[in-house]
Amino acid sequence: MSSPRPVPPASPPSRPPTGGGGPARTSAVLAVLSAVLLTLVAVSWSPLISFDRWVAEALHRSAVEHPGVVHVNRILTDWVWDPWTMRVLIAVVVVWLWYRGERLFAGWIAGTTLLGSAVQQTLKASVGRERPQWPDPVDSAHYAAFPSGHAMTATVVCGLLLWVLVRRGASARARLWGWAAVVVSVLGVGLTRLYLGVHWPTDVLAGWLMGAALVTFSITVHRRTAGSRR
Numbered sequence: 001m002s003s004p005r006p007v008p009p010a011s012p013p014s015r016p017p018t019g020g021g022g023p024a025r026t027s028a029v030l031a032v033l034s035a036v037l038l039t040l041v042a043v044s045w046s047p048l049i050s051f052d053r054w055v056a057e058a059l060h061r062s063a064v065e066h067p068g069v070v071h072v073n074r075i076l077t078d079w080v081w082d083p084w085t086m087r088v089l090i091a092v093v094v095v096w097l098w099y100r101g102e103r104l105f106a107g108w109i110a111g112t113t114l115l116g117s118a119v120q121q122t123l124k125a126s127v128g129r130e131r132p133q134w135p136d137p138v139d140s141a142h143y144a145a146f147p148s149g150h151a152m153t154a155t156v157v158c159g160l161l162l163w164v165l166v167r168r169g170a171s172a173r174a175r176l177w178g179w180a181a182v183v184v185s186v187l188g189v190g191l192t193r194l195y196l197g198v199h200w201p202t203d204v205l206a207g208w209l210m211g212a213a214l215v216t217f218s219i220t221v222h223r224r225t226a227g228s229r230r
Helices: 021-042 046-065 067-080 083-099 103-127 149-167 172-195 201-228
Strands: none
Touching (some): 021 103, 021 201, 046 172, 067 172, 083 103, 149 201
């Protein structure tokens, strides 16, 4: 009778990947799209400029005819989704994380928000795109148009808040509500800027793309940094 063969030792369980492949790929795609859009705007590509003008004129005609809708949009853009409202909101979360002892993560969130503002202002100064000009404006705005500061700030802040929610182990229901709030806020603020005639459509699109690229990039770097310390 032959002796039983030795059983090979079980391989240790594999560790979950820490590189953040999903966010990394998403960030790369968003960065490429942002760069393409930036280039087309910078060289004033005619089809894109014509599209901007067509959409902006159609929305402005509607705004002039519906002052009540304009009033609602101004409340939303000046109070609910104003960049300073967003900054105060993220500041409260940063303080809360710091108080709970997550100081490195709190600093990371604050740093990402500040980087978003720096990128936004640098691009505005570099591109120097003029805002739409109307003989009968329904609202006004200052500084250069590209990218939309409202759209980019809302995208960065809402994206970071959603990341905090997921990282804190929120329930599936809380995540669903979080996603719903992010989608409504990010899309909503961009649409208010277009309806009020203070941005071109590609300004808002750039704010969305660049803000999302920055958030996914921040998540990727944070995960890789945290993984290298284990």
